[in-house]
Amino acid sequence: MLNNQPQPLNSIFQALADPTRRGMIARLSRGPASVSELAEPFDMSLPAVVQHLQVLETSGLVRTQKVGRVRTCHIETKALMSAQDWIQSQRASWEARFDRLDAYLQELQAKEKKRGRRK
Amino acid sequence: MLNNQPQPLNSIFQALADPTRRGMIARLSRGPASVSELAEPFDMSLPAVVQHLQVLETSGLVRTQKVGRVRTCHIETKALMSAQDWIQSQRASWEARFDRLDAYLQELQAKEKKRGRRK
DNA sequence: TTGATTGTTAAGCATAGACTTAAGTATCAT
DNA sequence: ATGATACTTAAGTCTATGCTTAACAATCAA
Structure with missing residues (x-):
């Protein structure tokens, strides 16, 4: 938390x-x-692509290694997972809240029924 | 897809x-x-906060409504879910790939065993 | 060794982002 | 009506982003 x-x-x-x-x-x-x-696939200069790649590498989303003259790139799944985890933890918050709201509404409804019977 | x-x-x-x-x-x-x-909670001017809020609202992550002089904000869960969905679909890709790689390696190992027995 | 691949570095430019302060504008309570 | 509350608007500053072109390496293949 x-x-x-x-x-x-x-x-x-x-x-x-x-x-x-x-x-x-x-x-x-x-x-x-x-x-x-x-x-x-992209309609831009190679340096532009490499700059994007550097952003991805700096963020930890991609790792690269150079062999000879070719640099091979692969994803680092952990970084993407940590983004997903953050979102997931927000989701847990709002779902807990919805659950509490739901319980509250059910309780209200139960009370209403009782009162109805009492009348 | x-x-x-x-x-x-x-x-x-x-x-x-x-x-x-x-x-x-x-x-x-x-x-x-x-x-x-x-x-x-934030150590910045109110206008700065409101500017952040506008970014959140424009992206669809937050919705607000003004009643009297107070603006009430709440999250729009759909927007966060769509971010999560994108990440999830990448994950599906790489997991499928790992599964294929795994199957391939098992196949290699099976062949190796056969060859071993043949000798 | 020459030429073609495959990247890399550097510099510059134009737009977008994250603030700030100063000065409003509604609403609400008294 | 007055003052406090809860924002809003406008303008300016300073930095970061997303490109570009032009030159410069470092392989590899013939």
Whole structure:
């Protein structure tokens, strides 16, 4: 329940806010790829793609390793999971609240019935 | 499996990238709040808080309504769910891949055993 | 060794983001 | 009617983001 490491979440959500970067993540979810493979679907310069890649790497969403002249990229699932976990924990909060509200309304209804019978 | 509405995702993830806004979401997950209640934990001017609130509202993560002079804010769970859904669908991709890889490795191992026996 | 691949670095530009302060505008209570 | 409350609007500043082009490495293949 504590406020976990917020700083990674900043850069993770920031990274996910761009459609190009989400596209790269989607591609890498299906398997590793080189920089030029990653760049291929996008209508922008290679340096621009590499800059997006750096954002993904800095946020921890992607890891890369260079062999020869080709840099191979793959997703780091843990980072995506931590984003999902944060959302999930919010969901837990509001669902708990809805449950309490529901219980309260049921209680009200029960009282109303009693009063009805009493009349 | 199609690329759903990407534009809302841009602004949803963008909104979540800021710790102040995540704090507001966390607060609102526990129940509705007025603007000044929302502002209270943060060490910044009210206009700054309202600007964050506008980002949340534009992204669809929060809805507000004004009664008298107080604006009451509450979360719109659907928007958060759509962010979670996107992440979940990436996860489905990489898990499918891991499953295929696993099956392949088992197959390799089976062949290796056969060869061993043959010798 | 030359030429083609595959990236990398640097610089610049234009727009968007996260604040601030100062000065309003409604509402509500007395 | 007056003052306090609860925002709102406007304007400005300073930094970060998302690109671009132009040049520069470092492989690899012939």
